[in-house]
Amino acid sequence: MTTFCAAPDGTRLAHRVYGEERPGDPLICVPGGPADSRYLGELGGLSAHRRLIVPDLRGTGRSEVPEDPATYRCDRLVDDIEALRRHLGLARTDLLGHSAGANIAAQYAARYPDRVGRLVLVTPGTRAVGIEITGEERRELAGLRSGEPWFPAAYAALEALTRGEGADWEAVDPFFCGRWDEAARRHRAESRPANPQAVAHFGAEGAFDPPSARRALAEFAGPALLLAGEFDLNSPPRAVAEFAALFPAAAFVVQPGAGHHPWLDDAEAFTSAVAGFLAR
Template identity: 70%
Template structure:
């Protein structure tokens, strides 16, 4: 895998898949970027440049582990842009990675051509997601055979009484089949220190971030799944209001990984936005 140097000297890896105009794809987690795959064959239309966040995948562990904090990861994205020699970037980000991409757009609005946020985390702009919202969305899956155990775990988690995160996993997929189970295992973060420090104090400054986004005129796609408990449609719709030029897309029947649930729908929506 090719590498580049972060501003603090940490050596970071990235992979390139497909042909066409480049899109930097920021993974969530923080997890090994391998779980993104080729984003449902979006690589048939675009050259996907997918970095491993520091301390994950083939990227090095930094000397200063405080640099795992979300706002500090923004400079790694900027270093990748400079390394690639791109005056402006199309930036796609999934899940927690959307918090990095959103802060990048706030800090470097002139560097962003288009921004696609997929199943986005919303902490960068301070949108709360109530437990009741997640439970209401979860009840749409009440006919699924795994629902009773998964819903009981979800209730325990949202009420702060414990709960088994593994038991909740079926809610993240539109179809909880063998492929979804394998993918969920691959998407599980391996560097727990990076996960713990990602949202450390100072990682998110919602009010300044929202104010700075007013200077970003780049078109933004916010796409989430109909059943996505991590990024409920109502929260993503609220997120869209933070941008000057936002398109909201709710993918029917999809969970947190819409390119797995219906690759054709996902690629058509995303590529149409990028190509416009």
Template identity: 60%
Template structure:
């Protein structure tokens, strides 16, 4: 894996997927993983988006091929903005197309707030937006769960979710709630879910969203003047964020648009790769990524 040095000397690794001779075109698409603090390998090739864009997937510090920092406080989301900027500088890009998934949405939003002149487009896939003071709630999760009543695993999953909330969940309960995150609970989804533990730096995840990381009022003021198109893509069946919350997130940006992928959960590129790729690649084309 290619590597670079962060400003504090931490080794950062990234993967490059897709080549122009494979059909990938335009500027690279910088991809920030979620988890939080899950290695970028779980993103795969984003359902084949690598055939349309060259993907540069950053392993956040302490995950995947990246090194662990001397100071664990640098796992905090706002402290990692400098790592994204270091990657941009390393690649020699004046402006970037930036894509973030899930908890990576907070990092991408903070990057756009701090370096608005460096962002050409921003794509938030099931993106979290605590950086803007917007988040999902327990009731949002319950609302989304009710959409899955017809699934054979629904009753066990709902009971397990309540056990998680009560703090009495067993390992089996944690496993039982996982299908809610996928639009289709099949062999591919199961294999994807099984990789989470090994791919995640749990200690770093605990520090990532420390309250000190976020100043929503300041972030909202900063992105209110963002000269970049923003896409917020939500899964129809996802509770984090619900589609209507995705609309709220998009409204924080001058050129923000929300789209809902039918039948998708929290990992929409797995549920319908074709739909996902067309939606994201089409947005990037319109945003000037070519």
């Protein structure tokens, strides 16, 4: 089911609802990209445990394109999540962010700590807190997949990317998946951002203030879970562990054999980790 609410600037924002029959408070799930939120699906069956509210970020999916492109900036998107919380009538909400969406979720928790119950960051982007990932780190992690038939072409494309020569992103795609099969190929295609303007403005100047975010998250009192995929080049386990260490007492989990979309690689392991954390 898709419903709508209004952003502070009047932009009409869509959000999908999964597991609507589930009792209790929902889990707001912020997608990455910025891309159509349909790629999250029901997060491997997490909707069997919690009602999921999955927003389409402005200018993606069924949400309107804003009049002001500057509102695509990551810190400005925090305002849209706050508008959604108000629309749902929640005093506080559990919040999940995936990939680039974790930057939004983390900034929301930093700005509104009293409005977040439990925070889950899945294979998170780390720009909001200034954690850098080097090309060497990505190449070393990629080496774990050297026995895969697709490895030579994918690794050559990765090396071109890390040298700043540009890259064939489709050739690099297998490194983001725990297994590279037809389902993974379809999912990678569906999860690609379709609004280049939204992508260009997401990380524009002023979008991130890592020192402030780090200070705020160091005082975040709510429970937090940060989940990494063992093979994820986008959010390597080392970087996610460093992110988790910024919180007073965050749980850190590495899902074995998983890539950037761990609910696809092993839905049972993913839902067990996340649903178990949320139920504590």
